[in-house]
Structures are given as structure tokens and as C-alpha cells.
Amino acid sequence: MTKRIDCTGLSCPLPVVETRKALKDLKSGQSLEVVVDTGTSKENVTRLAKSEGFEVSAPVQDGDQFIITITKP
Amino acid sequence: MEKVKSFFKTNYLVILAGLLIGVLASLLQKLGNPKNMGICVACFERDIAGALGLHRAAVVQYIRPEIIGFVFGAMVAAFIFKEFRPRLGSAPIIRFILGFFAMVGALAFLGCPWRALLRLAGGDGNAILGLLGLAAGVGIGVIFIRNGYNLGRNRKTHPAAASVLPLIMLGLLLLLIIKPVLSSGAVFFSSEGPGSQHANYLAALGIAMAIGFAAQRTRFCTMGAIRDVILMKDFHLMSGVIALLAGAFVMNLILGQAHWGFSAQPIAHTNQLLNFGGMLLAGLAFALAGGCPGRQLFLSGEGDGDAAIFVIGMIVGAAFAHNFTTAGTPWPNNPTNWGWSTAAIIVGLIFCTVIGLTMRKAVD
Numbered sequence: 001m002t003k004r005i006d007c008t009g010l011s012c013p014l015p016v017v018e019t020r021k022a023l024k025d026l027k028s029g030q031s032l033e034v035v036v037d038t039g040t041s042k043e044n045v046t047r048l049a050k051s052e053g054f055e056v057s058a059p060v061q062d063g064d065q066f067i068i069t070i071t072k073p
Numbered sequence: 074m075e076k077v078k079s080f081f082k083t084n085y086l087v088i089l090a091g092l093l094i095g096v097l098a099s100l101l102q103k104l105g106n107p108k109n110m111g112i113c114v115a116c117f118e119r120d121i122a123g124a125l126g127l128h129r130a131a132v133v134q135y136i137r138p139e140i141i142g143f144v145f146g147a148m149v150a151a152f153i154f155k156e157f158r159p160r161l162g163s164a165p166i167i168r169f170i171l172g173f174f175a176m177v178g179a180l181a182f183l184g185c186p187w188r189a190l191l192r193l194a195g196g197d198g199n200a201i202l203g204l205l206g207l208a209a210g211v212g213i214g215v216i217f218i219r220n221g222y223n224l225g226r227n228r229k230t231h232p233a234a235a236s237v238l239p240l241i242m243l244g245l246l247l248l249l250i251i252k253p254v255l256s257s258g259a260v261f262f263s264s265e266g267p268g269s270q271h272a273n274y275l276a277a278l279g280i281a282m283a284i285g286f287a288a289q290r291t292r293f294c295t296m297g298a299i300r301d302v303i304l305m306k307d308f309h310l311m312s313g314v315i316a317l318l319a320g321a322f323v324m325n326l327i328l329g330q331a332h333w334g335f336s337a338q339p340i341a342h343t344n345q346l347l348n349f350g351g352m353l354l355a356g357l358a359f360a361l362a363g364g365c366p367g368r369q370l371f372l373s374g375e376g377d378g379d380a381a382i383f384v385i386g387m388i389v390g391a392a393f394a395h396n397f398t399t400a401g402t403p404w405p406n407n408p409t410n411w412g413w414s415t416a417a418i419i420v421g422l423i424f425c426t427v428i429g430l431t432m433r434k435a436v437d
Contacts, residue, residue: 009226011163011363011379013300017218020305039156040292047083047309064158064229 004033007041008065015041016048026072034068042066084312090291091313095320097280098191103328104272108339109195112139113188114366115179119391120268121245126259127392132266136249138278141242143367146285147374148239159235161378164224167428168362168379172386174421175358180391180400181351181414183341185366186295192341194321196333202345206352211299214360217429224432227379238373238381249274267340289375294368296359340403347401347414354421361425
């Protein structure tokens with residue numbers, strides 16, 4: 001099951017802090033969806049996940065929001 | 074070697090933005106801005122407060138077009154790249170007071186983080202204490218963040234609400250161009266001291282808009298740079314900050330603007346307790362508010378009403394700092410008001426600590 005966290009409306013660095021917390025519980029093959037609503041959060045979350053060795057899909061725009069899917073290899 | 078290549082590939086834009094800021098800030102000094110103060114967000118907002126008569130320190134009153142340009146440049150970038158997003162409502166009163174105390178701390182040191190870097194690039198050793206204080210303050214902020222500190226979510230708002238600060242900036246620009254003289258004496262423009270030293274306003278506005286544009290695109294933030302290194306060992310923003318320092322340093326050498334030492338530095342003092350303590354408070358307030366003073370202006374330009382409230386808090390804080398003599402005084406050292414500066418820093422640190430400890434409700 002894919003877990004989802006809502007980081008909309010959160011200012012820097014909370015989206016990254018919340019994502020990092022959620023990534024710790026991820027098992028191999030599992031995915032996490034992170035919902036953000038600023039370009040800054042989109043870039044920061046993507047950079048964090050990549051730097052920690054996760055697979056990151058291209059963010060999908062849904063209205064004012066972006067959904068980033070992060071998978072543990 | 075591969076690691077170095079990969080680092081530059083990931084970070085070259087923020088490095089270029091940092092270089093641009095450093096070089097242009099140094100150039101602004103050559104064009105007339107005060108020494109080691111090509112750009113200082115705190116000092117320049119303080120000058121605006123003075124121009125409006127919110128404080129009456131006659132030597133620091135001028136409507137600085139750099140502040141206006143930062144907001145406009147960021148707004149242009151946000152519109153072009155479809156990132157203008159009106160938002161508001163994340164603990165605005167707390168952001169106001171954080172802006173207030175951030176300014177009180179910065180003015181005790183005599184500069185924002187950008188100026189701390191520019192002072193160091195100009196050879197002012199006192200800036201080292203300021204930067205150490207800044208890092209320590211951000212470090213304390215990171216401890217609060219790790220323990221759940223947050224100011225809650227913002228909400229989408231009307232474009233009109235997000236346009237308030239850009240419109241205030243437009244009003245300030247008109248006052249700068251028209252220079253009306255009212256019976257009260259306003260608008261106040263310094264005839265001597267740092268406030269009287271400025272580059273041509275169109276050049277300053279243009280340079281600031283270019284910086285605002287670049288900084289909005291790269292999310293340039295000096296506080297964020299330190300925070301990300303401590304919190305996540307992420308050197309992305311820090312690479313831009315180091316580039317700013319390097320750009321200003323090289324440019325200062327080329328222009329003959331570097332003078333090494335601690336005493337007799339331009340618009341600086343050698344009370345290292347105040348240099349460290351002032352920036353300790355400022356760094357903590359920036360960390361709790363999520364951005365350095367420059368970043369708060371860029372966020373305001375892209376529609377963040379909470380950042381705009383922080384900016385207004387800084388301007389009010391500047392007025393307080395001068396009216397209540399908590400701002401540092403430039404060389405030669407004048408200990409008369411050091412007690413007031415120290416008291417204000419202590420009050421600010423207590424406030425920030427209480428905020429950091431009590432606003433920890435889990436994000437819903």
C-alpha cells in the first residue's frame with residue numbers, strides 16, 4: 001500500500017522534515033506519495049529523496065498541488 | 074572527481090546566483106553604497122523606516138531601491154514561471170514578532186547575514202563573530218524543528234492579500250522618485266552618514282531586480298544554507314552562500330575595497346559579545362520563521378503574505394532598535410547603549426525560546 005503525506009501549506013523546512021520522517025518507515029519496494037504546493041518544496045523533497053538513495057518519479061501536477069512518488073529500491 | 078562533477082551539476086544555478094549577488098553587491102559599493110554594505114537587507118529596511126520617520130536617526134534615512142527591486146524581481150520571476158501563489162495564515166503575529174526580534178539582533182551586530190558575508194569579504198574580522206552567532210542561532214532553531222516546532226499551515230488567499238507588500242514597495246518607489254517634502258519634514262533623506270551614501274537609484278533598482286529574479290529561481294537563503302547543513306548535511310544552498318562570499322571577495326580585491334582588521338572597520342564595532350549575541354538572536358528568529366531577510370522578501374514577491382508580515386515586523390523592529398538605542402553604533406566604539414542592546418537581545422532570546430518550546434503541536 002502506498003502511504004501519502006500532505007505537506008501543503010507547510011513552510012520550509014517542514015515538508016522535508018516530514019518526508020524524511022515518513023521515509024524511515026518505508027520498506028524495500030514500498031512507495032510514499034508526498035503532496036506539496038510550492039516549487040521550493042517540490043525541489044527540496046525531490047533532492048532529499050534522491051540524496052538518500054530513493055527512486056523519485058517526476059512530480060505530477062494536480063491543480064495547485066504536486067504529487068511526488070518516492071520508492072525504496 | 075565524479076562526485077565533484079555531480080555536485081556542480083546539481084548546484085551550479087545556486088552557485089551562479091551566489092556569485093551574482095556577491096559581485097553585484099561589491100559593485101554597488103563602488104557605485105556609491107556604504108562600505109561593506111553593497112547590500113544589507115536589515116540596514117536597508119532600517120533606512121526605509123528612517124525615511125518614513127518611524128525612527129529619527131538622521132544618518133540612516135533613505136528609501137533603498139534594493140529592497141523594492143528584490144520584491145519586484147522575485148515577483149516577475151514568479152509570474153513568468155507560474156509560481157505566484159497567494160497564501161497567508163501561518164501564525165502571522167508570531168512571524169511579525171520574529172521579524173521584529175530578527176531586526177533587533179541584526180542591528181546590534183550591524184548587518185543581516187548577507188552583510189555579514191560582505192563585511193568578511195571586505196576584511197572585517199568582526200563579521201566572523203557575527204557569522205558564528207548566526208550559525209549558533211540557526212543551530213538552536215534546528216533543535217526546535219527536530220523536536221516538532223512548526224508555525225502551522227498557510228492557506229490559499231486572494232491575490233489582493235498577496236499583493237499588499239509589492240504595492241507598498243510601489244508606493245515607496247514613487248516616494249523615492251517624487252521626493253515630496255511635507256511640513257513634518259518627511260520624507261526624510263540623510264544628508265550625511267550611511268543613509269546619504271547610495272548608488273544611482275535606477276542602477277540599484279535594476280541590479281536588485283536581477284538578484285531578486287535569480288534568488289527566486291534558486292531559492293537562495295543564507296539561513297537555509299546553514300540549517301540544511303546542520304539538519305540534513307545538504308550543501309546545496311551553502312554552495313551558493315560560499316559563492317557569494319567568494320564573488321564579493323574577488324571583486325573587492327579587484328576594486329581595492331578590502332581592508333583587513335577588527336578595529337576601524339566601516340559601520341562596525343568591536344564588542345564581540347554583541348556581534349555574536351545579536352546574530353545569535355537573528356539566526357534563531359530566521360530559523361523559526363523559515364528564511365533569512367532576503368528570502369522573506371523573495372517569498373513576499375511570490376505571494377507569501379506571512380513572509381510579508383515578517384518584513385513589516387523587521388521594519389517596525391528597526392524603528393524600535395533606533396528609538397530605544399538597542400542598535401549597535403559604528404566605530405569608534407561607544408559603550409553608552411551596550412546595556413540596552415544586551416537587554417533587548419536577552420528579551421528576544423527568551424521570546425524565541427518560548428515560541429520554539431511551546432509551538433510544537435503535531436502537523437495535522
